[in-house]
Amino acid sequence: MPLFFFDTDDGRLPLRDEEGCELPDLQASRRIALEALTEMAADPLPEAEGRRCTVAVRDSAGRTIYRARVELTGEWLT
Amino acid sequence: MSAAIQADTHPFVRKIETVALFDLSLAEREALSTLPVQVTRFDAHQDVVKEFDRPTRCFAVLSGLAATYKTTPEGRRQVMAYHVPGDVPDFQSLHLEVLDFSISAVTDLSIGFVPHGALRTMFEDHPRLAGAFWRTTLIEGSLAREWALNNSRREAYPRMAHLFCELMVRLDAVGLVQEDSFALPLTQYELGDALGITSVHVNRVLKELRDSGLITLSGGRLTVHDVAALRTVAEFDPTYLHLRRNDSRR
Numbered sequence: 001m002p003l004f005f006f007d008t009d010d011g012r013l014p015l016r017d018e019e020g021c022e023l024p025d026l027q028a029s030r031r032i033a034l035e036a037l038t039e040m041a042a043d044p045l046p047e048a049e050g051r052r053c054t055v056a057v058r059d060s061a062g063r064t065i066y067r068a069r070v071e072l073t074g075e076w077l078t
Numbered sequence: 079m080s081a082a083i084q085a086d087t088h089p090f091v092r093k094i095e096t097v098a099l100f101d102l103s104l105a106e107r108e109a110l111s112t113l114p115v116q117v118t119r120f121d122a123h124q125d126v127v128k129e130f131d132r133p134t135r136c137f138a139v140l141s142g143l144a145a146t147y148k149t150t151p152e153g154r155r156q157v158m159a160y161h162v163p164g165d166v167p168d169f170q171s172l173h174l175e176v177l178d179f180s181i182s183a184v185t186d187l188s189i190g191f192v193p194h195g196a197l198r199t200m201f202e203d204h205p206r207l208a209g210a211f212w213r214t215t216l217i218e219g220s221l222a223r224e225w226a227l228n229n230s231r232r233e234a235y236p237r238m239a240h241l242f243c244e245l246m247v248r249l250d251a252v253g254l255v256q257e258d259s260f261a262l263p264l265t266q267y268e269l270g271d272a273l274g275i276t277s278v279h280v281n282r283v284l285k286e287l288r289d290s291g292l293i294t295l296s297g298g299r300l301t302v303h304d305v306a307a308l309r310t311v312a313e314f315d316p317t318y319l320h321l322r323r324n325d326s327r328r
Binding site (some may be wrong): 007008010013015017019032033035036039040043044045055066 | 232234276278
């Protein structure tokens with residue numbers, strides 16, 4: 001199975017994946033990237049009213065093949 | 079002594095001594111240590127029993143780590159519990175005929191199978207032992223409740239800390255922790271299956287625990303640098319493990 005690397009950043013902690021993860025195909029890597037993104041966005045709950053999280057997937061040749069981003073914005077209305 | 083295993087280190091004797099709220103009599107100790115045990119080895123990742131099996135025997139973990147797990151139809155796995163040496167993880171098969179979970183070897187695993195018939199005979203002769211084994215299954219239920227709370231209501235950072243605290247206490251009870259360090263050959267993928275998060279998130283949380291100076295996980299070994307701080311992060315209270323030394327009033 002091909003190896004994929006997931007580089008992540010939630011604005012507090014950028015982390016380059018050095019180990020990688022064996023997955024059946026590209027779609028599996030997309031699924032994990034999106035799932036990880038939702039986890040990072042809410043966990044831990046952000047202290048500030050904004051958080052931008054990104055995930056970039058690299059293949060074993062080092063090419064970035066997929067990227068996703070979520071932006072969380074909270075605001076008081078009173 | 080009929081078994082190759084010494085009575086004082088026999089897995090059943092050791093297990094019951096850590097959970098029973100009474101001291102074993104000589105006769106009870108003899109009954110436990112002469113149970114017929116068929117020692118079998120499994121490679122890491124091999125299944126010992128599978129969901130929908132109808133076992134005719136129970137097993138005790140002799141060495142290594144095992145995991146109870148279930149999977150969704152599309153193959154997503156959730157680990158429900160880890161089993162350390164001395165545990166009898168499918169004891170319920172004595173009373174529930176069809177298994178509703180699978181148990182696999184996490185590491186190379188040595189287990190001892192004991193026929194249901196031999197256990198039933200022993201319980202007829204020694205009712206206090208039946209009570210003690212009942213207690214082990216109730217404790218499993220307690221662990222499952224704590225896992226449900228941990229995996230659904232704690233953020234990943236305290237959640238992972240809690241898992242490490244639990245494993246440390248349970249492994250320490252069977253003498254497998256040395257200087258706050260123990261074998262934990264789990265991949266990030268496997269930790270994700272236990273904690274209900276992606277291996278990507280596991281990687282981040284592990285780094286944060288490491289950067290906080292709480293733990294190091296490397297070379298298949300977990301070292302806890304500050305046990306008290308890890309417990310505080312995890313909100314860890316060992317009451318739910320019902321170890322004899324905590325539960326006993328004597």
